[in-house]
Amino acid sequence: MAGKPERAGINRRGFLKSSLNTLSGLLIGGIGGLLFSRSSKKEMVWQIDPEICIQCERCAANCVLAHSAVKCVHSFSMCGYCDLCSGYLEPGARSRDTGAENQLCPTGALKRTFIENPYFEYTIDEKLCIGCGKCVKGCAAFGNGSLCLQVRHDRCLNCNECSIARSCPSQAWKRVPADRPYILRGDESASFERRMKRGDHG
Amino acid sequence: MGKRSSGNNRRESIHRRGPAAAGMLILFSLLLAAVLGYAQIQERFxxxxxxxxxxxxxxxxxLPRAQVWEYVDIAVLIAALVLASYFAHRLRSRRKIFWLxxxxxxxxxxIRQGCVCAVGAVQNVAYALFNTGYAIPLSVIAFFVLPLVFTxxxxxxxxxxxxxLGAAQDAVILKPVRLSSTTxxxxxxxxxxYLGLAVLFxxxxxxxxxxxxxxFIGFFRFGASFAMVLFGAAVLLLGTVVARPYCRFxxxxxxxxxxxxxLSKKHVKITPDTCSNCRLCEESCPFGAxxxxxxxxxxxxxxxxxxxxxxxxxxxxxxxFGAGWAGSRLYVPLARQHPTVALSEEILLENGGKRAVMTDATRAFRASGKTADELFEEAGRIQQRFRTGGWLLGGFIGIVFVFKLIGLTILRRRPEYEIDAGACFSCGRCFSFxxxxxxxxxxxTQKELEEMEREGKNGSGAGGTSPMENNQNG
Structure with missing residues (x-):
């Protein structure tokens, strides 16, 4: 660069700049194009695979939301409607009733309703559920496994790096297509598919 | 599937026996659960x-947010980029840039809570380039490509x-200090x-x-861990005196x-016309650009x-090569950040009898049916990737460092006030000066301008070599 006249230097600088500009543009375009060819038209969202989940209770604490986006959901089609529900009652509970001291759920979000002898319906009050999975664990241990933890997509922010997924010890978190955002069990799985096909998202 | 059908068979056999069977069944289930371990799903009742x-x-x-919002985000991004460039280049209006x-x-x-983000998109792009199985969302590609192309x-x-992120910091600039070019x-x-590590990870x-x-994501969401809120607050606090610390450093x-x-084709200029070296804009840039x-x-x-x-x-x-070598030497602590490698180290500790209590992760792994050898093999592969990645990371940092040094060495003659195109955020603060x-x-008026110029010239005459004293090679 030394011996050349100043004018030539400026031109060379300009030339270098514009060619590097074009090169960078092509590079970015190339990367963009390559990724576009691989991209999914569908948005992906986070979900818990209930078959891998170990109910470690981290979902309750590690969500970026103050109240976790993970809630317990109930596949009624799998439920035995038991009186002695291991998801509802504390192990060694003194009586099978709705007394707070007998409930496994720390927030009383799992509601027990008498249907007919000897069946009880268990429903989840999502406002109260903190997604700790205590009931899920109880149900999985001695019951039918009709309860499971799921990301509720009316709440989930769909973070780029889910902070629960990062702390999940069993690596049960995965990304699923946004139009099939739940991994459900039993008949609910099939009826969910049917509803999605109908376009009914209730 | 197999599990479920066996459950169905049992269901058939105890069907309609009523609740009396429940007690027996629970006993049986207890045994079953003990044998099979937890997390086994059975239709026991x-x-x-x-x-x-x-x-x-x-x-x-x-359902999650409707897909159409993804396109809305992209549209808003494009509109904002077009407007920002238009405001900076054509209208030269700091006020309009500020409101945008x-x-x-x-x-x-x-509103979007920070999770459609050009800064973070770099990682998705790196992940997608090295993991062909990952289907990168369209909006992420747009948020990566568009800002770079506009730039x-x-x-x-x-x-x-x-x-x-820039806006949050830009809004809190109070009394910016000028950092020396060395600092x-x-x-x-x-x-x-940071970029190298982020891409590697x-x-x-x-x-x-x-x-x-x-x-800042904690502020956007009104909730984060205490450490991150503290970090965000510290950045904002520092941002009152060191303008846009996160953006710059x-x-x-x-x-x-x-x-x-x-390399940009066009870049904003301080003056719309010619520079008369009047020195009025000298201290106008809080970013030292x-x-x-x-x-x-x-x-x-x-x-x-x-x-x-x-x-x-x-x-x-x-x-x-030195930096590359150093980077590759770091593969053990770097790879430990990977969950699989971390898990394999825990398993190794337990298998060696160095730890008695299982963690949730190791218990889950042992229940998953994968063998430890498979895990170790995978962890080894990841470590190898980190060894290669460490070379690239170190080499990358080394190259950038030397080029920065070269940039400091070459003395360029500047006849007038010039914007450092790399550091300039095109915020438009200097225009009105x-x-x-x-x-x-x-x-x-023209006359007032001439007067100002005369004063400026006199000022710089009196200051004599002031532009020289602070030349950019310090």
């Missing part, structure tokens, strides 16, 4: 046959008015290291550290935008300068 007209309720499955910045802070920050054409207008240059290496599937350590995307901006002129700057000794350049060019491969801009806006 039959589905009830309701005599009343009870129907099972439906499970509600609320406020809009971006509200929309991308508080290639118009400079960092994205930083000025579109990025919510700024040294601190400027941090984003390079993303490419190896370890995690997205840019998202993890985003200082941490932002990994800033490294790429810096390069693109240097205005170079003072050094018209009489001749390199003191061409030979010395050339020799210095030659030494640096010879040093380039040495530093590159220029008397030609005031003339263009019609707030002063």
């Amino acid at each position: 039959p589905k009830p046959d309701f005599q009343t007209d009870y129907t099972r309720p439906d499970l509600s499955t609320p 910045m406020v809009f971006s802070l509200v929309y991308f920050g508080f 290639l054409f118009y400079g960092r207008t994205f930083c000025a008015a579109v990025c919510p 700024a240059g040294l601190l400027g290496m941090l984003p390079v290291i 993303a490419a190896t599937g370890t995690g997205f550290i840019i998202c993890r350590y985003d200082p 941490l932002c990994p995307l800033g490294v790429l935008l810096d390069w693109m901006s240097r 205005i170079h003072k002129p050094n018209p009489s700057a001749q390199s003191p000794d061409k030979q010395t300068e050339l020799r210095r350049l030659a030494v640096l060019l010879v040093l380039l491969p040495v530093i590159m 220029c008397p030609y801009e005031q003339l263009r806006l019609g707030t002063i």
Whole structure:
């Protein structure tokens, strides 16, 4: 660069700049194009695979939301409607009733309703559920496994790096297509598919 | 599937025996659960046959945000980039840039809660490039490509008015201090290291550290861990005196935008017309992106300068390989950040009898049916990737460092006030300081301009060598 006249230097600088500009543009375009060819038209969202989940209770604490986006959901089609529900009652509970001291759920979000002898319906009050999975664990241990933890997509922010997924010890978190955002069990799985096909998202 | 069908068989056999069987069944289940371990799903109890007209309720499955919002985000991004460039280049209006910045802070920050983010998109791109199985969402590609392309054409207008992270800091600048070019240059290496690490961790599937350590996302969401809130508050507090500290000394995307901006086809200029070296804009930039002129700057000794350049060019491969080697040596602690490697180390500890109590992770792994050898093999592969990645990371940091040194060595003659295209955010603060801009806006007359110029010239005459004293090679 030394011996050349100043004018030539400026031109060379300009030339270098514009060619590097074009090169960078092509590079970015190339990367963009390559990724576009691989991209999914569908948005992906986070979900818990209930078959891998170990109910470690981290979902309750590690969500970026103050109240976790993970809630317990109930596949009624799998439920035995038991009186002695291991998801509802504390192990060694003194009586099978709705007394707070007998409930496994720390927030009383799992509601027990008498249907007919000897069946009880268990429903989840999502406002109260903190997604700790205590009931899920109880149900999985001695019951039918009709309860499971799921990301509720009316709440989930769909973070780029889910902070629960990062702390999940069993690596049960995965990304699923946004139009099939739940991994459900039993008949609910099939009826969910049917509803999605109908376009009914209730 | 197998599990379920065996459950169904049992269900058939105990069907309709009623609740009396329940006690027996629970005993049986207890045994079964003990044998099979937990997390095994069985249909241990039959589905009830309701005599009343009870129907099972439906499970509600609320859907995520409609897909169309993804396109809305892309549209808002494009609109904001176009407007930002238009405001900076054509209208030269700081006020309009400011209001666009406020809009971006509200929309991308508080409404979208920071999770459609150009800074973070770098990691998704790195992950997608090295993991073909990952289907990268369209919006992420757009948020990666568009800011870079706009910067290639118009400079960092994205930083000025579109990025919510920049906006949050820009809004708190109170009394910016000017950092020496050495300090700024040294601190400027941090984003390079951060970018390298973020790409390495993303490419190896370890995690997205840019998202993890985003200082402002806690504010956007009104909730984060205490440490991150503290970090965010510290950045904002520091931001009152050191303008935009995250953008300048941490932002990994800033490294790429810096390069693109240097190469940009057009870049904002301080003056709309000509520069008369009136010095009025000298202190207007809170980011230290205005170079003072050094018209009489001749390199003191061409030979010395050339020799210095030659030494640096010879040093380039040495530093590159040295840093690469150092990076590859770090593969053990770096790879430990990967969940699989971390798990395999825990398993190794337990198998060696060095730890008695199982963690949730190791218990889950042992229940999963995968063998330890498979895990170790996978962990070994990841470590190898980190060894290669460490070479690249170190080499990358080394190259950038040497080029920064070369940039400091070469003395460029600047006849007038010039913007440092790499560091300039195109925020438009300096525009109104220029008397030609005031003339263009019609707030002063030609005569007043001439008067100002005369005063400025006298000032600089009295100051004598002031532009020289602070030339950019310090």
